[in-house]
Amino acid sequence: MALTQELISEFDELKTHYPESQAALIPALHRCQEDLGGWLSPDIIEAVAAYFGMEPVEVFSVASFYPMFFLKPVGKHIVSICRNISCDLRGSDELVARACELTGAKPGQNSADGKIYLETVECQGGCANAPMMVVDGTYHEDLVADDVNKILGGLA
Numbered sequence: 001m002a003l004t005q006e007l008i009s010e011f012d013e014l015k016t017h018y019p020e021s022q023a024a025l026i027p028a029l030h031r032c033q034e035d036l037g038g039w040l041s042p043d044i045i046e047a048v049a050a051y052f053g054m055e056p057v058e059v060f061s062v063a064s065f066y067p068m069f070f071l072k073p074v075g076k077h078i079v080s081i082c083r084n085i086s087c088d089l090r091g092s093d094e095l096v097a098r099a100c101e102l103t104g105a106k107p108g109q110n111s112a113d114g115k116i117y118l119e120t121v122e123c124q125g126g127c128a129n130a131p132m133m134v135v136d137g138t139y140h141e142d143l144v145a146d147d148v149n150k151i152l153g154g155l156a
C-alpha cells in the first residue's frame with residue numbers, strides 16, 4: 001500500500017472532524033501530495049480510495065478537478081502565474097514569457113533541470129496587486145518581468 005502508517009493515523013484523526021468520513025478526502029489528498037513525492041500517482045489514488053471505501057475513479061475525479069493536485073511528477077518548486085483579467089491587463093503575459101525563457105518550460109511543464117514546475121492559473125486572490133505569481137505558496141505581487149529573474153534565480 002502506498003500510504004504510510006503515519007498518514008493513515010492522520011486520516012483516522014481527520015475523519016473525526018467531519019460528519020461523513022469521505023469529507024476528509026481533500027485534506028487527505030493534500031497530505032499525500034505533501035508527503036509522498038509531490039504528486040498523486042495511480043498507486044496513491046488507489047490506496048486513498050481503498051482507505052475511504054471508494055472506487056479509484058471517484059478519487060481520481062476529485063483529484064483531477066482541482067488544479068492544486070498534480071497527477072504527474074512536478075518539480076520541487078511550483079510557480080503559478082495568474083492569467084486572469086486583473087493580472088492579464090497589468091502584464092502577466094510578460095511574466096509568463098520571462099518564466100518560460102528562464103526555465104525552458106512552457107506552462108504545464110517542468111524546467112529542463114526538473115526543479116521548477118511552471119503553470120498559469122486563474123485568479124489567486126491578489127488582484128489588488130496584480131500582476132502576481134505564487135511560488136511554493138508565497139505570494140509575490142506588483143511584479144515586472146525582471147522580478148521573475150530575481151525570484152526564480154533565488155530558488156535552490
Ligand code: FES
Binds near residue numbers: 086087123127132
Ligand atoms: S486576477 Fe490575478 S490575482 Fe486576481
